[in-house]
Amino acid sequence: MxxxxxxxxxxxxxxxxxxxxxxxxxxxxxxxxxxxxxxxxxxxxxxxxxxxxxKPKAPPVFLPVDNMVVNLADPGGDRYAQIGVTIEVVDLKTSDQVKAYMPSVRSAILMLVSQRTSEELLSKDGKAKLSRDILREISHPLGYTVEDDEDDHADDKPKAKSQRRAKAGPPNPINNVLFTSFIVQ
Structure with a gap:
């Protein structure tokens, strides 16, 4: 068992x-x-x-442009604007590049403002368009193109945006154009 x-x-x-x-x-x-x-x-x-x-994001560099007094395109030619502009760029290297073209930059700004009327410049949209136009003119000598959104037709906008992405190169080192003084008389 x-x-x-x-x-x-x-x-x-x-x-x-x-x-x-x-x-x-x-x-x-x-x-x-x-x-x-x-x-x-x-x-x-x-x-x-x-x-x-x-990669910590570096603060932008601000490059002030001397104030300018410009005759406006109003009928009679008795209106003018005093404009102060500061250019926001990504780094000191870009700031130095823009400084090298400063006479061209100032001339372009003067030409753009002198083509506007006081009514255009007094509106928010007019100032925004002027800022975009100045950005385009400053970017050109550095080899960058800035498309003008208003030139696109409403039906073509999706197509145009996709074409811009396809052509996209390095990002524009000029971030913004800021108005530091804006007087229209």
Whole structure:
């Protein structure tokens, strides 16, 4: 009778051993899966901030242009504008490039303003258009083109924008044209 008693105890121990091994394998497999997928998700989440924080954005450089007094295109020629402009560029190198063309820049600004009437310049849209036109004129000597949005027809705008993206080269280093003084008399 000792033989049947000896053979019964090993069977439950064998089942327990198999269950323990299976449980340990499940825990290990679950932990490995969590480690791999959790790590992969954490890496994806960390990639975007690292890309932005790896190169800190430098503050723009502001290049003031001396104030200018310009006769306007009003009938009678008795109206004029005094305009102060500051050019916002991405870095000092671009600032130096614009300074090298400063006589051309000032001339272009004077020509653009002298073609406007006081009514145009007193409106917000008129000032915004003048700013875009000045940006286009300043960008030209540096080899950049700025498209005038108003030249596009309403039906052609999606096509024109996609064509601009296809032709896109390096971004224009001139960020903005700011008015620091604007008096129309």
């Amino acid at each position: 000792s033989a049947p008693e000896a053979s019964t105890p090993p069977k439950p121990k064998g089942k327990k051993l198999i269950i323990i091994i299976a449980a340990v394998l499940l825990v290990v497999a679950g932990g490995a899966g969590w480690f791999m997928f959790g790590r992969h998700a954490a890496e994806e989440g960390d990639e975007a901030p690292v890309a932005h924080s790896s």
